[in-house]
Amino acid sequence: MSQIEKVAVLGAGTMGHGIAQVCAVAGMQVALRDLNDELLSRGRAGIEGSLGKLTDKGKIAAADRDAAIARIRTTTDLADAVAGADLVVEAIPEIMALKVETFTAVAEHAPAHAILASNTSSLSVTEIGAASGAPDRVVGLHFFNPVPIMALLEIVRGLSTSDTTVEAARAFAARIGKEPIVVNDFPGFATSRLGVILGCEAIRMLESGVASAEDIDKAMELGYRHPMGPLRLTDLVGLDVRLAILEHLHRELGEQFRPPALLRQMVRAGKLGRKSGEGFYRYG
Ligand code: CAA
Numbered sequence: 001m002s003q004i005e006k007v008a009v010l011g012a013g014t015m016g017h018g019i020a021q022v023c024a025v026a027g028m029q030v031a032l033r034d035l036n037d038e039l040l041s042r043g044r045a046g047i048e049g050s051l052g053k054l055t056d057k058g059k060i061a062a063a064d065r066d067a068a069i070a071r072i073r074t075t076t077d078l079a080d081a082v083a084g085a086d087l088v089v090e091a092i093p094e095i096m097a098l099k100v101e102t103f104t105a106v107a108e109h110a111p112a113h114a115i116l117a118s119n120t121s122s123l124s125v126t127e128i129g130a131a132s133g134a135p136d137r138v139v140g141l142h143f144f145n146p147v148p149i150m151a152l153l154e155i156v157r158g159l160s161t162s163d164t165t166v167e168a169a170r171a172f173a174a175r176i177g178k179e180p181i182v183v184n185d186f187p188g189f190a191t192s193r194l195g196v197i198l199g200c201e202a203i204r205m206l207e208s209g210v211a212s213a214e215d216i217d218k219a220m221e222l223g224y225r226h227p228m229g230p231l232r233l234t235d236l237v238g239l240d241v242r243l244a245i246l247e248h249l250h251r252e253l254g255e256q257f258r259p260p261a262l263l264r265q266m267v268r269a270g271k272l273g274r275k276s277g278e279g280f281y282r283y284g
Contacts, residue, residue, distance in 0.1 A: 004115070004172055005029060008085040010078065010102060012043025014238075014275075015119055016091035018147025021047045024068040025060065025148075026176045032074045033081035040074040047072065050148050078102070082110040087172065089141055091119040094244045099123065103132035115168050117141040121192045122245045125158035125185045135160035139169050142189060143178075145237060153178035158185045187252035188245065195233075196245050196257070202230035203260040206280070213280045231280040235273035243267050 005028055009020045012034040020032045020043070034040050051068060054060040060068075075081050082088050088106050092098055099118060106116055116138045118128050129135030140156025153173040157166055166182060173180035183189045188196065202216050210216070217229020226233075234242050243264065249257035266272075266279065273279030 004086040004168070004175070006085050006087075007031070008033065008081040008088045008110070009091060010034075010081065010088065010106070011091035011093075011119075012039050012074070013091065014046070014145055015143055015147060016089075017043035017046045018050070018145065019089050019091060019119065019143055020072055021050060021068070021148055022176045022178075024071040025051075025064070028071065028175075030072045031081040031085065032072055033076065033078055034074075036076060040076070044072070044074060050146070054148065078105055079109040082106050082114070085110055085114050087115045087117065087168075089117045089119060091143075094120060094123060094241065094248070096123055096127065099128050100131040103128055103138070107132045107134045115139060115165055115172075117169070119143055120156075121241075122188045122248050124187070125156045126160065129158045129160055136162040137165055139165050140183075140185070140189070141169060141172075142191065144191070151179050152191070153180045154189055154191050155180050155182045156185055156189055157182060161185075188249050192245050193249065193253075196242060196249065199230045199234045199242055200246060200257065200260060200263075203234070203263050206231065207260055207262045235279035235281055235283075237273070238275055239263060239272050239279055240267050 007023045007028050008031045009016050010033050012032050020030045024030045032043055051065045055062055055065045088110050090102055092102060103116060116132060116134060118125060118140055119142060120140060121142055125138060125140040129138030132138050135158060138158055139161050142154035142156060144150035144152055155166060155169045170180050205216055206213055213231045217232050220226040220229045243259055246257050246259040270276055271278045274283050277283050
C-alpha cells in the first residue's frame, strides 16, 4: 500500500493518546476515538501537556506543536473514526472479548486496504486477527510508555499476518521515528515476557521482606543502570495493567508468571500506581 496518511487510534488513555501524538507530529491526520467526551478531553490534555514539555525543551517548535494538535480530531463514533483510515491502532483495555468486538466492527467500517493494529502487550495477535475476518492485515504494534520518549516499536506478526503488512508496519515505525523489532506471536512477545517477570520478582521480594521498595529499585537503577527500578516502573505502567498481563502469561506459560498476592491486594485496594496517586510509592 502507499504511505500511511490517515490514522485512527481507538482509546484515548495513556497509550492511545501517546500514539495519536507521535502520528500527528509525524504529519499524519489522526482520528482519536474513545467512549465519551470526558475521556477524549483527558486524552487531548495529555497530548497538549506532553507537547508543551517538548516545546519548552526546544525539541519541537511551537508552530509544529500547533500543527500537530490541529491534525488530531476526536470522536466517540468508531465507524466515523476508522472511515478512510490507512491504519487503525487499537489501544483499549486488555480484554480479549473487547478486542474481538472492536476488531469485528473495525473490519466492517475501515477501508479494505487498512492495516489493523493492536497495541496489546501480551494477548494473541493471531486470535484477534482471526476474529476480525481480515487476519492478513492484522498486526501487533506494541508501543512503550511514555510513547513520545521511548524508542522501541515491537511489531508482532500473527500466524496469518502478511509480509506486506509487516513491511507497512516497518515503514510506519521509520516514519514516526521509532526503532522496530519484529517478533512472532507468542504470549508476552519479547518485551512484556521479560519485563513483567522482573517486576513480579521485585514484588515477591518486597512481600518476603528482602528490602524496602526504595532499595529494591535502587539496586536495579544504580547496579544495573535501569532508568527506573521495577517497582517504580510498575507504578508507571499501572498495577492493574501488570496484573492483567501476568494473569494471561500465567495461563499461557506457567507457574513462573503467577501473580504475587500483594499485587492482587493492591489492585483490589485501588492502589494502581501513578494514575491513582498511590502504588508502591505515593504521588502528589
Ligand atoms: N512527553 C514528553 N516528554 C516526556 C514525557 C512525556 N510523556 N515523559 C518524560 N518526558 C521527558 C522529560 O521532560 C525529560 O526531558 P529532558 O531529558 O529533556 O529533561 C525526559 O523525558 C526524562 O524525564 P524525567 O527527567 O522526568 O525523568 P527520567 O529521566 O527518569 O525519565 C522516563 C523518565 C523516560 C520515564 C525514564 O525513567 C524511563 O525511561 N523509564 C522506563 C520507562 C519504561 O521502561 N517504559 C516501558 C514500560 S512497559 C510498557 O509501556 C509496555 C507495556 O506493555 C505495559
